């Protein structure tokens with residue numbers, strides 16, 4: 001950071017302020033985390049200077065003596081950790097990874113079937129506003145209105161009627177474990193390829209806290225920066241028979257040169273994720289989510305599906321008489337950061353929906369356990385009960401900062 005001090009104090013100042021924000025706040029955004037100082041160091045390395053279009057051993061630029069080794073290490077570690085036949089570590093992020101899969105197997109107008117966006121699916125699973133919904137015939141399945149759970153019989157029925165070329169399993173806001181065997185059965189019955197987007201829970205899979213989709217899926221995409229705790233990037237896993245199609249779709253189909261600094265940081269994160277500490281971490285994420293879910297339920301919060309089996313919770317605030325946006329903004333003022341979120345069958349608009357989404361990956365990285373989850377649950381209850389009470393928010397923000405000071409966050413130890 002010394003060079004930034006000399007060359008661009010304005011940007012340095014903003015980075016410093018963001019560091020303090022991340023240090024002092026309880027970060028519950030379900031897709032965020034704290035990377036280690038080692039992952040950060042690889043991300044900020046000279047590897048960002050190098051072009052390397054192509055793949056190890058087959059590049060369009062010279063000077064790949066070390067870059068090839070970096071990418072091969074990332075590939076080797078990813079295959080070992082997830083037990084996959086093939087992996088591509090070059091996608092810039094989750095959306096390009098999903099697009100690459102579509103580019104590998106679909107023609108414009110072909111049918112895909114994924115979870116509806118307002119029910120917890122992702123934009124790239126066929127939402128009408130996304131390229132995935134504009135270029136393809138995008139069909140969606142919904143959650144059961146009574147239980148908030150996936151209804152596999154109705155997905156099966158829908159798949160039989162629309163015969164998707166690709167059936168997508170995966171989500172951004174579904175608090176339950178997915179039944180990959182059942183998805184496989186449905187895909188087979190309809191002659192579909194099964195794509196699992198495990199972006200949210202890949203860290204849980206790596207740490208053994210969520211079943212692995214590898215035995216069931218034809219293709220799996222994941223970002224690397226959520227529960228997996230790596231840099232912002234993505235990977236695509238597939239069976240060997242699809243390897244050439246996937247690699248061709250990523251480069252030259254969709255992307256140019258891979259971001260080698262990110263590839264190196266992915267390799268570092270994968271090494272970390274293969275440790276016994278990471279196994280404990282993954283298990284603790286789920287335990288913390290369950291304790292927080294119970295603390296919130298005890299205060300009368302209405303959790304979609306009644307609880308959680310993974311790292312996230314979705315709360316319908318209708319019974320509290322507060323919208324998701326008002327609650328999220330009040331909580332942010334109180335030092336608790338999360339996002340407002342649509343709930344299944346939400347009568348409200350996505351920009352001011354009925355719910356909030358919470359996740360425990362980041363707070364678990366800083367060492368929070370059950371006791372801290374209970375305190376966070378109580379704070380959330382108080383703030384949501386009085387979203388206009390600014391002095392309450394100030395008091396809780398101070399308590400939050402005191403709690404955070406006792407739990408140094410990875411990568412931010414220098415501030416403690």
Ligand code: DSN
Nearest residue numbers: 030031094122172199
């Ligand atoms: N935007 C991410 C999330 O918050 O879930 C998904 O890509």
